[in-house]
Amino acid sequence: MLFRLLWLPATPALSDDFYRFRWDGLLVSHAHSPFAETPRQLLSSPPAEVAALPLPELRRLLPQLNSPAYYSVYPPVCQALYGAAAKAFPTSQTGFLVVVRLALLVADAGTAALLLWLLPLAGWPARRALVYLLHPLVVVEIAGNVHMEGVVVCFLLLAGALLARRRLRLAAGAFALAVATKLLPLLALPLLARCLCPRRLGQFVGVLAGSLLVLFLPLFSGRLFLHIGLSLDLYFQRFEFNASVFYVLLAVGKWLTGHDLVGGLGPLLGLGTACLAFWLAQQPGRPALAALPHWLLLTLSGYFALATTVHPWYLVPLVALSCFSPLRYARVWAGLVVLSYSAYRTPAYTESGLLLTLEYGLVLAWALGEYYLGYAQRGRASAGLVHGV
Numbered sequence: 001m002l003f004r005l006l007w008l009p010a011t012p013a014l015s016d017d018f019y020r021f022r023w024d025g026l027l028v029s030h031a032h033s034p035f036a037e038t039p040r041q042l043l044s045s046p047p048a049e050v051a052a053l054p055l056p057e058l059r060r061l062l063p064q065l066n067s068p069a070y071y072s073v074y075p076p077v078c079q080a081l082y083g084a085a086a087k088a089f090p091t092s093q094t095g096f097l098v099v100v101r102l103a104l105l106v107a108d109a110g111t112a113a114l115l116l117w118l119l120p121l122a123g124w125p126a127r128r129a130l131v132y133l134l135h136p137l138v139v140v141e142i143a144g145n146v147h148m149e150g151v152v153v154c155f156l157l158l159a160g161a162l163l164a165r166r167r168l169r170l171a172a173g174a175f176a177l178a179v180a181t182k183l184l185p186l187l188a189l190p191l192l193a194r195c196l197c198p199r200r201l202g203q204f205v206g207v208l209a210g211s212l213l214v215l216f217l218p219l220f221s222g223r224l225f226l227h228i229g230l231s232l233d234l235y236f237q238r239f240e241f242n243a244s245v246f247y248v249l250l251a252v253g254k255w256l257t258g259h260d261l262v263g264g265l266g267p268l269l270g271l272g273t274a275c276l277a278f279w280l281a282q283q284p285g286r287p288a289l290a291a292l293p294h295w296l297l298l299t300l301s302g303y304f305a306l307a308t309t310v311h312p313w314y315l316v317p318l319v320a321l322s323c324f325s326p327l328r329y330a331r332v333w334a335g336l337v338v339l340s341y342s343a344y345r346t347p348a349y350t351e352s353g354l355l356l357t358l359e360y361g362l363v364l365a366w367a368l369g370e371y372y373l374g375y376a377q378r379g380r381a382s383a384g385l386v387h388g389v
Contacts, residue, residue, distance in 0.1 A: 001112065001133075004105055004143040008098050014341055015145040015313075019064040021082050022096050024072050026054055026061075028083030029090065033219055034072040035227045039065055054090060071227035076215045077181040078148050100146050107154040108133070108142065114157035115323060121164060122290040128323045137334040141313035149316035152182045156317070163289055172204045176211030184317070187273070187303060188296050190281035195289055238262070242310040242340040242351065244360045245269070262308070269306040276302040293324035301330065312337045326374070329367040336362055 012018050024034040030053050036042075039062055043055075062068055074082070081103050089095025115129035132138055132153075142150035155178035162171035178185040193201055216224070240246065240262060246269055253261040277299050300318055304310050315337055318330035339355045 001105065001109060004101075004108065004139065007143040008101050009094050010144070011093070011097070012145045014140065014344070015147070015311075016064060016066050018097065018100075018146050019061055020067070020072070021074070021078070021100065021146065022086060022093065023058065023061050023065060024074060024079055025082030025084075025086030025096065026057060026090065028079050029087040030054065033221055033224070034074070034079060035219060035224050036221065038071055039068040057091060071231045073228060073231045074148075075180045075183065076219055077151065077177060079219060081148075081151075097146060101143065104142050104146060104148075104150050107151045110154045111150065111157060111320070114154070114161055115320075118157060118161055118164070119323060122293075122324055124324060131323050131331065132320045135319050135331065135334060137312060137338065138316055138319055140338075141316055145313060147313040147316070148181055149313050152178050152185065153317055153320040155181060156185055156188075157320070160289075160292070168200055168203055169207045172207035173211050175204075176208050176215060179208075179212060180215040184300070184303075187277050187299050188292075190277045191292055191295050191299065194281045195292055239309045241308075241343070241349070242312075242337065242356070242359075243308050244310075244356075245306050246308045247356070266308045269308065273303045273306050276306075290324075293321045294327075297321035297325050297327065297330060310337070310340070312340060327367075327370050329363060329370055332366045333359075333363045 023039060027034045032053060037045075039058075043058060043062060072079075081100060085096045085099035085103075088099050112129060112133055115132060116126050119126050119128050138150070141147050155174050159171045159174035159178060162168075162174055175185065175188075189205075192204065196204060240250075246265060249265055249269075250260070250262060253259070253265065280295055280299050280302075283295075297318060300321070304314060304318070307314075312334075315330070315334045319334050322328065322330040336359045339359045340351070342355050343349045343351045
């Protein structure tokens with residue numbers, strides 16, 4: 001954990017998202033919704049209350065933003081942290097980064113404590129916590145590039161720990177904090193529906209909905225969900241980076257039809273992810289709570305396999321979940337995903353087909369090897385039982 005302190009004053013070198021974090025933080029710290037306008041709209045057609053905003057600082061930031069024409073997509077927990085950091089250091093980029101990194105360090109410390117408690121409870125050695133805490137991707141993307149996936153992991157583990165202690169309402173509140181940091185944990189709901197009896201599930205969903213309402217309320221406006229929806233729609237229909245299945249289907253579709261099918265494929269694969277989540281949740285029998293991280297690992301892996309965009313930091317939760325699973329492909333994927341940074345060599349972010357093939361080819365080979373090895377071991381165990389009979 002102390003090693004992460006070395007990053008405190010550093011400027012992220014592998015991601016420029018922190019400029020948008022600071023932009024949103026400056027707006028929140030001046031009681032202006034970051035979802036009301038795009039950055040470009042805000043400075044080109046400023047609303048009446050714009051005079052209260054730090055316009056010189058915002059004008060300096062605008063050229064650094066990688067998506068000035070898009071609405072913010074960062075949920076309330078992110079906005080609260082960015083707002084607090086910008087309030088503490090309104091004119092200092094370094095100060096802003098130090099505050100955010102200290103918060104992420106606290107989240108990592110919480111994650112370490114939760115892993116050390118949960119792993120033995122789930123039947124795994126506590127030393128598996130090092131798989132997450134020392135993974136290079138986790139260190140670089142959280143401590144280095146200040147992405148919030150570390151906070152998501154902490155809240156998810158906290159929700160799991162509270163469920164294990166049968167503190168259902170508190171667990172729902174912790175899960176709401178995870179969703180209010182990144183929307184991705186919503187994919188765990190079908191699995192939770194299988195783990196909990198109907199009465200407890202109803203209580204969990206009720207507290208979750210109420211908590212999310214409270215968390216989103218400070219930023220609520222008539223345009224909040226519309227503008228978030230527009231940005232998510234752009235994510236599925238316009239953005240593409242480091243994809244796997246999507247790129248294959250895109251190439252096949254263009255070869256068969258002569259047209260670029262990106263606008264239709266993205267939403268279709270998003271629907272496929274939802275179907276996969278429900279299918280995994282419908283496997284026979286009610287899964288034990290200790291097995292939930294393993295099944296969530298498979299669900300999120302399917303989501304990223306079908307996604308149009310897979311930035312390296314997206315895989316941080318997979319590394320954490322892999323601590324509770326015999327499968328190691330997620331750690332391999334998290335190690336190979338850094339090859340996607342090769343696209344940053346060019347201003348147009350041109351990806352290398354060779355490196356994409358290398359990344360996903362090795363991940364697929366490893367995953368298939370684990371599957372067939374596990375299948376063979378199960379077969380030998382069954383044969384042994386039959387022989388014994």
